[in-house]
Amino acid sequence: MGLDGEYMDKFNLEAKYLINPEGQTEDNPIFEWTGHPFTDAGLSALLLLSGKSRPEELAEKDVEIAVEFASKLYLMEGWSTLLARIYRNNNPILMVNPSMRKSATQEKLKESLRILFNLAQQNLQEPRSPTCQICGKRRIVSGLELRAAIHSKEKDRPKEITGDVFPLLGTGDLRNYFPHGQESGADVCACCLFLAQFIPIGSYVLHSERGKIKGILVIHAHPHELQLDLVSEIISKAKTSFLVNNARGFRQPVNFLFKKLQELSLTLEQLGNATVTAYYFLNGNRTGEQWVEVIRIPNPVLRFLTHAKREDYNGWKNIVRMGWREKPNNEKLEEYEKNRANDVYSRLLEGRSILAYFVDISERVVNAKWNLLKFYCSEVLGLEKEALDFIRRVGDRIVETLEKLEDNKLRQRVRELERAEKLYQFEAFFVNTEKLRQSLGIPEPLMTFDEFARILTSYGEDINVSWKTVKHLLLFRIYENLHDKLMKGGEEAEERGEIEFFGIEEVI
């Protein structure tokens, strides 16, 4: 079954040129953003299908076109399976249950959606009724009311507003991921319920290698322009090819999310305090098929990605490559991106440092420019600018010392720093470098006593994190300046002998 060209021409034409023909006023819009990821996903689909950017601009005519489109789309290949993973099996509005599917037609789906929309419009004012737990504005619809309205032939469903008609709502022994979980179902209005029927058109769908649905990815972002930007790809695919959007074949939701975020062409000013949260979930019928994983992208990470994209994209790509245990070459990169979890992404999401990934110790090379490192340290790690400048100056003095050494000795000293896993080893590196300065006749000391104390103890509560932060910054500075000298002579000299901790005894 396919949508005919004539219909699509009409659809595109109307979606593009009709602007609020029904004269819906801005004071009393049909739809509003609710702040709930699932209803907002449905609203995004409605907006993008209508070629509009603000809910206030949506008119009944737009709803009519969207209902027409969805009711046809949902009967197509691939969409039935998707519906059963988003609404379990017993959604009578979209006729998901296999026994209902047999007799499902576009007319029937269209009729149910229209009835639900009419209910939504009546539901606005009803002072004595409880209000919707999602929009907090309209009166709730009961399962019985819904069943009566859509003339459901299923005797038992829906008794309540549950996960059958709205993802991840549960009653009784079914999992419930929302507040107000209760036996009598959720307090949801017909309008939010209507929007929830458009979630399939506003979702990315990740598949397994065998082509089975692994999970559904709903992206929820603020400001709303960013939200629409992040999901527009789904709707254009549905409009042009009527296919479920398979997230470009990605099997890792986090990787896909980072890919999307890297593609944004925003400036830091435009990004502002933007937030992005993604919900990766299944709401299937079987045991183990009702779960949700929440992926939060902190604002500093969004800012860092935006900055990296604009200022040092190659550097950022090098850093990401380091996030796979085996660094992929260009040919393998796409496969890794789609299929393998990446440590850099996980660390950024978990609030753990990625400083170690700014350098490649095996090649003794930096992966990015100092400015990207600086931005990361200040925006994501929260390191003060003054502290960073201080560490940079110390790094430069170390470089000034080490560059006077013969290549072999230089490599030994740098390895001492690279291998420092305990604080006393890190201290030894400084003491040894200080001694070296004296023996080389460099007049200024490496650091004063105060500076020495500061570099070891002043950066954060957790001393193990703080001095390791300093270690990575210093290594960055050393590799940046001495890479060629360090790599000269190859492996032979590299493997020679143990590191000598002269002047400082190893004490355990």
Ligand SMILES: [Zn+2]
């Ligand atoms: Zn509502």
